[in-house]
Every structure is written in C-alpha cells, then in structure tokens.
Amino acid sequence: MIITTTPSIDGKKIIEYKGLVFGEVVSGANFIRDFFASITDVIGGRSGAYESKLNSSRKEALKELEIEAKKVGANAVVGVSFEYQSMGGDKGMFIVVATGTAVVVS
Numbered sequence: 474m475i476i477t478t479t480p481s482i483d484g485k486k487i488i489e490y491k492g493l494v495f496g497e498v499v500s501g502a503n504f505i506r507d508f509f510a511s512i513t514d515v516i517g518g519r520s521g522a523y524e525s526k527l528n529s530s531r532k533e534a535l536k537e538l539e540i541e542a543k544k545v546g547a548n549a550v551v552g553v554s555f556e557y558q559s560m561g562g563d564k565g566m567f568i569v570v571a572t573g574t575a576v577v578v579s
Contacts, residue, residue, distance in 0.1 A: 494572075496572075498530045534571040557570075
C-alpha cells in the first residue's frame with residue numbers, strides 16, 4: 474500500500490475517496506516521566522533509547538493506518554500527518570496518531 478504525506482501520488486490517479494483513517498499507538502507507562510527525569514543526561518546530545526521508542530511507535534501507527542485503510546477498501550493513503558502527545562499525567566503515557574485520507578488509485 475502506498476502511504477504518503479503528499480495530496481497525490483505521481484503516476485497514479487485517485488479514482489475514489491474512502492474517507493479519513495487513523496492509526497493510534499499508546500506507548501508504555503512512565504515513558505514521559507522517565508524522559509524528563511533523564512533530560513539532564515541528554516542535554517546537548519541525543520537519547521537513542523527515546524528516539525528508538527518514538528520511531529517504533531510511529532511505525533506501529535502507520536501499520537494501524539494501513540490496516541484501517543484496507544478495511545474500507547483503499548489501496549493508498551494520502552495527506553498523512555502525525556501528532557505526538559503525552560497523556561495520563563504522572564502515568565507518562567505517550568500517544569502517536571497518524572491521520573490520512575484513504576483512497577483508491579489506479
């Protein structure tokens with residue numbers, strides 16, 4: 474399945490719009506709290522562990538987006554965007570949401 478941030482796909486024609494689809498992933502407890510607690514350890518550098526967690530969450534959100542698009546009969550998703558948000562207060566949950574328009578292309 475083609476998944477893109479662009480509103481169209483080069484060489485393809487959108488023949489049907491199926492509607493909005495979402496892929497949502499909530500990442501583990503204490504992720505945000507641990508992140509802020511360790512900020513002093515990563516000032517001026519990068520935290521590979523947290524980048525890896527964000528990367529895997531984003532990939533999972535894209536997989537969920539693809540599953541939802543297939544459910545409505547789409548073979549592509551255009552206009553994809555991501556939103557990242559913390560939730561759960563001191564529980565430190567982190568959510569990644571991928572949103573796009575499911576379409577049929579030929």
